[in-house]
Amino acid sequence: MTKQELIKAFYDNHKEMSDYINSLTDEQFVFSHNDKWTAGQQFSHVYLALLPFPKILPSKEFIVQKFGKIDRPIWSSDTVIENYFKTSRQAPQQFLPEQVSSEQKATITADLQKITLTIHQLLDQYTDEELDTLVIPHPLLGKLTIREMFYLMAYHATHHLNQTKENLK
Incomplete structure (x- = not known):
């Protein structure tokens, strides 16, 4: 996947989730089945x-100093997802959503749009070589190249969109 294809997939998948969430009624937005996260909680997560x-991507020098460069073969998108499913898939505490009310939908939507645009602009500043060599930590998978991280982040939105749809069946 080229850099531009990766950025597009990341952005489009988040927009698709946002569009779907915003099509839900207030009742659907806060509905939970079998103690699963509500659509609002999925969106917040x-x-x-x-x-x-947005805190780490602006400083390539910091990334190199703090985390270094990849010392293993680069994973394909499929390999990243396969390895993710081998983990506990339990989000660390800082990524767990609180209860989310329907009144928060517009704020989360605006915040998500802003952050995905910021990340899009930051990723544009990386070369393909930097995407494939610089690493940042993932809480479950350890060090991932930036490209691998965004394979996962592009998938992440789709994964939670699908969970939301399943919960609303």
């Missing part, structure tokens, strides 16, 4: 998972 990126 996807946003919370993106919060670290």
Whole structure:
């Protein structure tokens, strides 16, 4: 996947989730089945998972100093997802959503749009080589290249969109 394809997939998948969430009634937005997260909580979680990126991506030098470069073969998108499913898939505490009311939908939507645009602009500043060599930590998978991280982040929105749809059946 080229850099532009990756950025597009990341952005489009988050927009698709946002559009779907915003098509829901207030009742659907807060509905929970079998103690599963509500659509609002799924939406909030996807946003919370993106919060670290605008802080870390602006400084390539910091990334190299703090985390270094990849020392293993680069994973394909499929390999990243396969390895993710081998983990506990339990989100760390800072990414767990609180209860979300329907009144918060517009705020989360605006915040998600803003952060995905910021991340899009930051990723544009990376070369393909940097995407494939610089690493940042993932709480479950350890060090991932930036490209691998965004394979996962593009998938992450789709995964939670599908969970939301399943919960509303």
